[in-house]
Amino acid sequence: MSITTLAAARTHLGQRHNKTGEETFLSFEKFPYTGLSKTYCVDRQVADSACSATAYLCGIKANEATIGVTAAVKLSDCAAMSNKSYHVHSVAHLSQLQGKRTGLVTTTRVTHASPSGVYAHTANRDWEADTDIELAGNDPKKCIDIAQQLIHGETGQKLNVIFGGGRYNFLPNNVTDEDNKPGWRSDNRNLIKEWEQLKNNTKHKYINDLNSLKNLSTDTEYVLGIFDNSHMAYNLDRDVKRKPSLSEMTTKAIEILSQEKKGFFLFVEGGRIDHAHHDTLARKALDETIEFHKAIEAAINMTNSDETLIVVTSDHAHTMTLNGYPSRGNKILDIGGKGDDKLPYTTLSYANGPSAVNGSRPNITTHNLEDPDYKYPSFVMLDSETHGGEDVGIFASGPWAHLFTGVTEQHVIPHILSYASRIGNYTNRLDYSSSNKHVNSLLLTLFLIVIGFFQKYYLVY
Structure with a gap:
């Protein structure tokens, strides 16, 4: 979701409503605070979604294609990834330690690079199932796959909401899923059933279609919603009667997570923006960006900006350009x-x-x-279009949103999130809200005095 993608998507959105388009705003572009994020990895000028997710969720920069680990872990280093001293934890994990509810929503596989940053620790983003690890020549009993970490991992097993695709990574390769598509696992384990067994003593639900999502009770403690065998379909290809949109998943996630009085952390990804760009499918990339805009709009409407911090940003940019000298209002995709x-x-x-x-x-x-x-x-x-290395936008609204300004290293983002929500190293930080009111009152008083002084001076003169 590069700056170019935003400019093109807002124009496309406006033109859908018979406007020239350029003057349109996406929902999060109206947020009061904006900044830029520097996205490079430890070992790459241009980031992938694994090292960047580690940055904006866990607070450190990492090597390309690694997730939830320090730069001491090189790509595909099974032994190093198993060393817990190299593990770094996400804002979701820190939120869980403070009794908050947590969740993730994505249009990709829930084991894909970006959502994995919420809960996983791996030396290779492609190790989504045990079969992937075997094919790479490693022992899946030593290198725990990402799907297994989601179900049994320290952070993954405590996630209250999991919505997205990627069902085949949870099912044995000798069974088919609800869409009559095969599983991928070689260990004969059904991780969906294992998740259900783990949640036996709680109010939980496994769902796989839109109807089940709509009927899901908001007092559900844990929900695993896997809506497709692999990635969820592009919105333009989506079966709207059977498969949920990003905004529908986001809405239900907030309804469930907001039941916790201590608050919640929710990760929402419009992940197929990236996939469309890789295939140079510009129309789909813009449409997926508009779907993301709708999901953020839903979140804005469901939350109170006095108590909820919403931050919108990107893993990285892409190489799409908006160029030439087309006339004002010219169709952006033409x-x-x-x-x-x-x-x-x-x-x-x-x-x-x-x-x-x-x-x-x-x-x-x-x-x-x-x-x-x-x-x-x-x-x-190239077989697949690459990412771009330029800075990406940060858009913020809510408490402490003013800290998201200027040019920021990507890995600073979760530290600000932690500070704002009083988790991790900032659990016992002082609450400056009352002192801020005194400061504001003092500034206002001084301002009035100064104004009064100049008025008096002017009248005497």
Whole structure:
């Protein structure tokens, strides 16, 4: 969700409502405080979602493709990842220690890189199931897979809400799921049933479709909602009668988590923005961003900004550009102008990706740009478009949101979250709210005195 993605998505949103589009705002763009996040990893200029999730959830920078561990753990180092002294814990874990409810919502697999930052400790983001570890030539009994960590791990087992996709990582490869698709595990374990057994003495529910989500009681203590075999479908491809939207999952998560008087922590990811960009599917990337905007809008409407801090940011950027000199109100997903070769180009294009061409550019006036699966042009041919390394936005509203300003190292974000919610190292911090009121009153008094002084001076003069 780069700055370019935001600019293009807000324009697309406005144009859906018959406006020129450029003047439109996404819900979180109206937040009172904004900043920039520096996203690099310890060993990479351009981050992946594993090291970046570790940064903005656990408070340290890590190596590429590692999650919830320090930089002492190199990629695929099973022995190092098993060393608990190298583990780092997320804001969710620290919230749990203070009796808060916790949850995660994503449109990707719940074992994917970003949501895994909430609960996992691994040397390889791809080790989502035991089969992945075996195929990498390692022992899954020594390197615990991410799905198993979600169900049995110190943080994962205490999550009150888990919504997303990725069912196959929890099921044996000799069974099929509710969508008649096979599992992936080689250890013959059904982690969904194991989760249910662990929650036997609580009010819990496993759900797998939209109807079950809608009917889920808000007094449920624990819910595991796995809605697809792998990633959830893009919103433009979604079966709206069977599969929930990101905003529907977010709404239900807040309803359940807010039952706890001590408060809650919720991670919400519009993860398929990233996937659409990797395939240069600009239309789907913008639509997924708009779905994310709707989810944040739902959260805003359900919470009180006096007591709830909402922070919106990105793992990293992408290489999509918004370029040329198209007229005001020109469709953002359409042709933006012509090159010196007299051939048209799209307003949106990518620096690299699977849609580059060898030789002369095609005449895209014959292409169906309305097709959701149209791959927008890229310059350098790659199987998958890469991330971008520029800073990404931070948008904040609520208590202590003013700390999210300026250019910030990405790993500072969870320290501010911890400070604001009095968890981790900040559990016993002083509460400055009352003293702030005195300071504000003092400043106001001084301001009035100064104004009075100048008024008097002016009248005497």
